[in-house]
Amino acid sequence: GNSVTQMEGPVTLSEEAFLTINCTYTATGYPSLFWYVQYPGEGLQLLLKATKADDKGSNKGFEATYRKETTSFHLEKGSVQVSDSAVYFCALKAAGNKLTFGGGTRVLVKP
């Protein structure tokens, strides 16, 4: 079956530091890949997505590249801010409606 593995948090870093959250997946076929973010007390918001190999999704300074050869979709941001403190979820969607999520990575950015 399909699965998504994310690095466990929490990830604690200082403002303006470089952030990487690793995500690897197992899926049949050619899934679409997503990163969602959940700020404290809120639901999930789509951060970015990529629908085919070598696509790069980007939004709000975050980027992730769909790497089929390594089955990965790592999330990166060059300079984080306190407001980026949240839980980040990697997810995949293969054929059908089901979205498979990773366990989430909590990120805490300190001033």
Added chain:
Amino acid sequence: ETGVTQTPRHLVMGMTNKKSLKCEQHLGHNAMYWYKQSAKKPLELMFVYSLEERVENNSVPSRFSPECPNSSHLFLHLHTLQPEDSALYLCASSQDTGQGQETQYFGPGTRLLVL
């Protein structure tokens, strides 16, 4: 209202109560979803409705009963819940084209506490 809304945002209920969670999407989508988010567990898909028909039910106990009266509204009826059912219940919607690439948009969730 825009996007996906959920009411109530917070709910406390006893194990013998009956309550309902409501979700409304204002995006013109044709598919809606219920997810359960418990502490320290991955998000769990509970139900999927596409074109108002239930297309997926992931072995959810019968004390959870979904209802989708039209493409914009989704309910989750709760009765005789257990304390372990306490969680954040998230609703989502998408435009199901059968291509497998549709983005799901989430509501803010209902934080449920069962005493």
